[in-house]
Amino acid sequence: MSSKWTRRQFVKTTGTAAGALVLGGAFAEFLAACASSSPTTSGSGSLEIFSWWTAGGEADGLAEMFKIYQQKYPGVKIVNAAVAGGAGSNAKAVLATRMQGGKPPDSFQVHAGQELISTWVKADKMEPITSIWNSEGWDSVIPKDLKTIVSKGSDVWSVPVNVHRGNALWVNLAKAGSSITPGAGNNLDAFLSALGKAKSAGIQAPLALGSKGNWQVTMLLENNIVAVGGADFYRGLFNGKSSWTDNNVKSALTYIKSMLNYVNSDHTTIDWDQAAGRVQAGTSVGTIMGDWAKGYFTANNWKPDTDFTGIASPGTEKTYMIVCDTFGLPKGAPDRDNAINWIKVCGSEAGQAAFNPKKGSIPARTDVPASIFDSIAQKFIAEFKTDSLTPSIAHGSAAPEAFASGVNDEMGQFVQKKDVNASASNIAKLADQYLK
Amino acid sequence: MAVAATRERPDRGRSLGSKWYGIAPDYTSAGLTQYIDLFGLPRFQADVSNTIEFTILFLIACILLGFGSAVLLDQHVRGTIFFQNIFLFPLAISFVVTGTVWRWIFNPNFGINLLLEDVHLDFLKSPWLADTRTALYGLVIAAAWQMSGFCMAMFLAGLRAIPDELREAARVDGASEGRIFLRVILPLMRPITLSAIIILGHISLKIFDLVYVMTFGGPGYATDMPSLYMWVAVFRQNLYGRGAAIAMVLLIMVALLIVPYLVWSLRSEDER
Numbered sequence A: 001m002s003s004k005w006t007r008r009q010f011v012k013t014t015g016t017a018a019g020a021l022v023l024g025g026a027f028a029e030f031l032a033a034c035a036s037s038s039p040t041t042s043g044s045g046s047l048e049i050f051s052w053w054t055a056g057g058e059a060d061g062l063a064e065m066f067k068i069y070q071q072k073y074p075g076v077k078i079v080n081a082a083v084a085g086g087a088g089s090n091a092k093a094v095l096a097t098r099m100q101g102g103k104p105p106d107s108f109q110v111h112a113g114q115e116l117i118s119t120w121v122k123a124d125k126m127e128p129i130t131s132i133w134n135s136e137g138w139d140s141v142i143p144k145d146l147k148t149i150v151s152k153g154s155d156v157w158s159v160p161v162n163v164h165r166g167n168a169l170w171v172n173l174a175k176a177g178s179s180i181t182p183g184a185g186n187n188l189d190a191f192l193s194a195l196g197k198a199k200s201a202g203i204q205a206p207l208a209l210g211s212k213g214n215w216q217v218t219m220l221l222e223n224n225i226v227a228v229g230g231a232d233f234y235r236g237l238f239n240g241k242s243s244w245t246d247n248n249v250k251s252a253l254t255y256i257k258s259m260l261n262y263v264n265s266d267h268t269t270i271d272w273d274q275a276a277g278r279v280q281a282g283t284s285v286g287t288i289m290g291d292w293a294k295g296y297f298t299a300n301n302w303k304p305d306t307d308f309t310g311i312a313s314p315g316t317e318k319t320y321m322i323v324c325d326t327f328g329l330p331k332g333a334p335d336r337d338n339a340i341n342w343i344k345v346c347g348s349e350a351g352q353a354a355f356n357p358k359k360g361s362i363p364a365r366t367d368v369p370a371s372i373f374d375s376i377a378q379k380f381i382a383e384f385k386t387d388s389l390t391p392s393i394a395h396g397s398a399a400p401e402a403f404a405s406g407v408n409d410e411m412g413q414f415v416q417k418k419d420v421n422a423s424a425s426n427i428a429k430l431a432d433q434y435l436k
Numbered sequence B: 001m002a003v004a005a006t007r008e009r010p011d012r013g014r015s016l017g018s019k020w021y022g023i024a025p026d027y028t029s030a031g032l033t034q035y036i037d038l039f040g041l042p043r044f045q046a047d048v049s050n051t052i053e054f055t056i057l058f059l060i061a062c063i064l065l066g067f068g069s070a071v072l073l074d075q076h077v078r079g080t081i082f083f084q085n086i087f088l089f090p091l092a093i094s095f096v097v098t099g100t101v102w103r104w105i106f107n108p109n110f111g112i113n114l115l116l117e118d119v120h121l122d123f124l125k126s127p128w129l130a131d132t133r134t135a136l137y138g139l140v141i142a143a144a145w146q147m148s149g150f151c152m153a154m155f156l157a158g159l160r161a162i163p164d165e166l167r168e169a170a171r172v173d174g175a176s177e178g179r180i181f182l183r184v185i186l187p188l189m190r191p192i193t194l195s196a197i198i199i200l201g202h203i204s205l206k207i208f209d210l211v212y213v214m215t216f217g218g219p220g221y222a223t224d225m226p227s228l229y230m231w232v233a234v235f236r237q238n239l240y241g242r243g244a245a246i247a248m249v250l251l252i253m254v255a256l257l258i259v260p261y262l263v264w265s266l267r268s269e270d271e272r
Helices: A002-014 A019-038 A054-071 A086-100 A114-121 A130-133 A143-150 A186-201 A214-240 A247-262 A273-282 A294-297 A336-347 A347-361 A376-386 A399-416 A420-434 B002-004 B034-039 B042-073 B080-092 B094-105 B113-116 B135-161 B164-172 B177-188 B189-207 B210-212 B226-236 B238-272
Strands: A046-051 A077-082 A107-110 A159-160 A162-164 A170-172 A284-286 A306-314 A319-323 A325-330 A386-392
Touching: A046 A054, A046 A086, A046 A336, A054 A077, A054 A294, A054 A336, A054 A347, A086 B226, A114 A325, A114 A399, A130 A336, A143 A214, A143 B042, A159 A336, A162 A347, A162 A376, A170 A273, A170 A294, A186 A214, A186 A247, A214 A247, A214 A284, A214 A319, A214 A386, A214 A399, A214 B238, A247 A399, A247 A420, A273 A284, A273 A294, A273 A336, A294 A306, A294 B080, A319 A376, A319 A420, A325 A336, A325 B135, A336 A347, A399 B113, A399 B226, B034 B042, B034 B238, B042 B080, B042 B189, B042 B226, B080 B135, B094 B135, B094 B210, B135 B210, B164 B177, B177 B189, B189 B238, B210 B226
Parallel strands: A046 A077, A046 A107, A319 A386
Antiparallel strands: A107 A325, A159 A325, A162 A319, A170 A284, A170 A306
């Protein structure tokens, strides 16, 4: 009797009116629902995150995000599958092999733009995250330009966690003196004459350059194209509205040629960090590099705006060359639910506030308090909100990798031969081949 | 008819090259166009000439150094075992380590140039890896440093295998030591030299790690090699079809070197 009563009570409370047999089934379902719904708050299983952040501030930033994830989902075991190697060259090879072999990680780091779209989305290896984007309300906090470069069709394919600035000039304030004054007359001609003055004052190579691998020269090219032709012209190069045979491209190359008169002679054998080292040692006055150079200086005990400063590279004020890391959801992710939660953490204010100060970048969200950043980052955050955003070629955002890598090769030729016309026509050929 | 005409030919097994560009496999036959495009690329043209120049210089350097040190070590004086080991040690190091060390040595500002300056040999100073004209020689020096010890070991084994009776017979016939060396020892070294050329030749045609670490093909294309470009084409540019074509060219190059050797060695075994 009593057991019958309980059952009836149970029917009432669960609200499933049915016969005893059906009830048994419903009860089992209820139990199953309990089993699957209760752990989603603490999580279970594992989460494998693939990136090339293995050292210094990058690895620290990633660890901060892991910490936040772990607080929310303590039951999940995080597997950090980071592969070392500059700009992710080795990691990308490992990732390609894994994806082709049907063993994707749960989520992986990918540069916003063509590296994401033309490599992974076009190959049908990604799942759209549009529903997460909408339910988290990222439209109101992440700039539209940024959303555009992680979108294809009507879907969004990854979430930006940070924004680096590719167009920045870093100067040693003690050496700069009156020769290179940040801000005043910030255009290419003024910059070149300042370099000339510094050279005649006895600094052999006032502009530090590390061009091993050639992508650093590609950065000079993209910055100079923006400086000469403006942001609209630059963006038009990738949607067919402006032409690679335009004189602006030649003019940008000519400016690089002039800059090469003022760089260190061993530039092809050193990388950007050794070039930054020249600036810090005072053998050069400045270097044009992304804002990861700031991380190099601060790691070597230099104080922002006391020992050194960073400004938009010559002639590119009011534009922000974006190098943006994102995380996406590969098709067939083994722990899909955990990966979705990871993507939510990546796009959250807490996640970006924890990650970016360590990484040396600025948050992709515009609502993260600027006070937690150093003075240069604060300046960049303010500029990011109003500047027009341009995607970088060198860092995979603007164009497919075949084009970017081809331009790198060509710039390697250019620094040797310094032939403006030949390089301009070779780059135009690459554009015909890979941008159409 | 129309359907048949537009359908892709499923001849993946027979195609010499594919159009594969991007992460997703595409086995559509591209016939020989990949190869025609490849040989039209300035970068690949530079690769082929670099790899030939590198191989020739590397072989000459290794064989001369290896044979020279083997002859010196074969003089039956004290301490040969010690030097034998010293010369052989670099072989135990990977090309990655060799490359890193020599990259530091060749740094134009604080490497070997400083040493040359200190001993007043300024005329020998050079930008080394920073200059398109000298970078390849830097690579040859590093590679020869590592592999000449191996050559030495081969030649030493060959020299020690020459029976003393041969030399003594020549001496009895009144030949001078120089003539013995030229007319008896050197001809007997021919099979060793051939083996060394084959073994070192295929290493140098496939050289990747040393270039990757030391110069990454730069400056310009001065030290670029087919194997490095193959890697770049596949994993940097997603041009899988082009990477596969380069791999085929490499295979043919190595086969051109190895196959005659195999034929020769099999024939001489038959004769025995």
